[in-house]
Amino acid sequence: MSIKNTKLWTWHVLAGLILIFLLGLHMLGFHMNDVLHMVEGDPLDWSTVSERAQALSQAVFYILFLGFALYHGLYGLRNILLELNISDGTAGFVNKLLVVAGVLLFAFGTWAAIASWNLAKATV
Amino acid sequence: MSNDNGKDQNFIFRVRRFDPEKDPKPYYQDFTVPCPPGMVVLDGLWYIKENLDPSLSWRSSCRMGVCGSCGMMLNGKPHLACHTQVRELAKDILLVAPLPNFDIVRDLVPDLGPMMDKHRALNTRTIRDDGEEMLKPTDQYWQDPEDLVKYLQFAYCIKCGCCMAACPTLATDERYSGPMPLAQGYRYLVDTRDGAFKDRVKQLSGEQGPWRCHYAGECSAVCPKGVDPARAIQLMKRQLVFDYLRLSKLRYRKPAGLLPQEKRAKERREGIAEPPEFTVEGATSLQ
Amino acid sequence: MPEIIRYPNKLGLIGWLGGGKWGVERYLYTLHRVTGLGILLYFLMHIFVTSSRAISEELWRSTMGFFDSTVFLIGxxxxxxxxxxxxxxxxxxxxxxxxxxxxxxxxxxxxxxSSLNVQRPFMIVMMIVAAAVIIVGGWDFFIAGH
Structure with a gap:
């Protein structure tokens, strides 16, 4: 017997708390900007997107953010799926599927963050 | 109460019936029951059995909220039939159904077996190394009143199954231990007399453990004894998480021993009654 | 002895929703699940949509142009x-x-x-804050920016 589920759940909660902070900043910057004026100009215009992407800290922020969000979201989905009284075999399949999906999405998002950093540096 | 005029009032008991030998599925049957003020649902069921339909089945025993046999759905919520007054719940129609999330054996009788199996599976008993002392106790184990309060609330559980019927996770997930077994698991996890904290932490971490609880809070809302299983489950998560993060000292706890000699009373205090004589002839001790 | 026939009486998915007579925390539990699934679905699409910034300016502009409509704004x-x-x-x-x-x-x-009573004041405060954020966000989405 191991404490695997304790570990998984602990990180789900910790990731959730971290996300409240990270996603909160993200949401305030993008969707409350007209009220709070946290970012200069339209946060979705290419000029501001490209300007942000030049900072390495932005890429690091997005990669961290991506990892915590994927873990929190996919663990939550796993909770819901495993509570549907599925068989042990299906549960095993769901676990593997979610791990593979999570790793692939993380790899893709990381590539996008680094590639856009490179692209923004090249265009300066 | 507005309808409490001291006279009998007729109520319709709409009872969910199921006879496994005859009925393909459960159906509702109406009975008219005259209810005096203060009459409990259980008395109404006895009235039906004695006067209207002797085949009506349910489970009950102590008729005073202690044995936990008569949990059933009354107007859509789990209650004990023996301590729920008819007029408290209904205006004219009272819906009586067996507890959901358990299979129906017959009429209002749920199969509580799986709940008891889950309860047993969590080793809900004191586990210690001193087997000889446990089998033939020489004295009581020493426990502070503060340590007692940590689990006493959960020890009031009567295993009626009302919490299991209210739990949304159990509505779909058969494997989840459920509020009653987990609350009892917590009760032994924090009992200072227990010596198996490390093993319990591993066992409770399983897929069927407290992670399947998301604090809908219904178990605590319906508990007829104020046991608050939802609180026990959250406190259990706290213990397991804090133990994983090495923030808890409980894993280093030594199980409570016997009361030290110097702390024992030298003489019997005044005003404490002598114990009664042994009822078994020739007995000289409690063994 | 004949085998005892039992009638299965699990509430199923209806049991997740509760119904009418339950406490507010059960509805918050249901809403937490529904919103969680919705956010996850959006987030997965979001990863792909925003990754267009890594390819070229044109792709980013055309992607953002595609989503520049009232339906997506409401979404x-x-x-x-x-x-x-x-x-x-x-x-x-x-x-x-x-x-x-x-x-x-x-x-x-x-x-x-019970513990429900202990957490309830905090629950009420959180729900008031959530409502305030949603209202201010609505003003930002539909009025201030247009």
Whole structure:
């Protein structure tokens, strides 16, 4: 017997708390900007997107953010799926599927963050 | 109460019936029951059995909220039939159904077996190394009143199954231990007399453990004894998480021993009654 | 002896929803699940949509142009509202599940008070804050920016 589920759940909660902070900043910057004026100009215009992407800290922020969000979201989905009284075999399949999906999405998002950093540096 | 005029009032008991030998599925049957003020649902069921339909089945025993046999759905919520007054719940129609999330054996009788199996599976008993002392106790184990309060609330559980019927996770997930077994698991996890904290932490971490609880809070809302299983489950998560993060000292706890000699009373205090004589002839001790 | 026939009486998915006579925390539990699923779905699409910035400026502009319509604005607002609820309710759940908002075990005295009563004031505050964030966000989405 191991404490695997304790570990998984602990990180789900910790990731959730971290996300409240990270996603909160993200949401305030993008969707409350007209009220709070946290970012200069339209946060979705290419000029501001490209300007942000030049900072390495932005890429690091997005990669961290991506990892915590994927873990929190996919663990939550796993909770819901495993509570549907599925068989042990299906549960095993769901676990593997979610791990593979999570790793692939993380790899893709990381590539996008680094590639856009490179692209923004090249265009300066 | 507005309808409490001291006279009998007729109520319709709409009872969910199921006879496994005859009925393909459960159906509702109406009975008219005259209810005096203060009459409990259980008395109404006895009235039906004695006067209207002797085949009506349910489970009950102590008729005073202690044995936990008569949990059933009354107007859509789990209650004990023996301590729920008819007029408290209904205006004219009272819906009586067996507890959901358990299979129906017959009429209002749920199969509580799986709940008891889950309860047993969590080793809900004191586990210690001193087997000889446990089998033939020489004295009581020493426990502070503060340590007692940590689990006493959960020890009031009567295993009626009302919490299991209210739990949304159990509505779909058969494997989840459920509020009653987990609350009892917590009760032994924090009992200072227990010596198996490390093993319990591993066992409770399983897929069927407290992670399947998301604090809908219904178990605590319906508990007829104020046991608050939802609180026990959250406190259990706290213990397991804090133990994983090495923030808890409980894993280093030594199980409570016997009361030290110097702390024992030298003489019997005044005003404490002598114990009664042994009822078994020739007995000289409690063994 | 004949085998005892039992009639299965699990509530199934209806049991997740409760119905009419349950406490407000059960509806928050249901809403937490629904908003969580909605945010996850949006987030997965979001990863692909925003990755267009890594390819070229033209692709980014055309992608953003595609989503520049009232239907997507309303959709985005729903995700924003879902996030506001999920985050603030999640904060409450996190504090409860780590035992900070349940109160310690205590001797039950009738009429029973449970951990539900302990966390309820915080729940009400969180829901008021969530409603305020959703209203201010709505102003930002639909009025201030247009």
């Amino acid at each position: 985005e607002y729903l995700v924003f509202a879902a996030f506001a609820f999920h985050a603030l309710n999640g904060l409450r759940l996190g504090l409860i599940e780590l035992g900070f908002l349940t109160g310690p075990a205590e001797e039950p005295v009738y009429p029973y008070k």
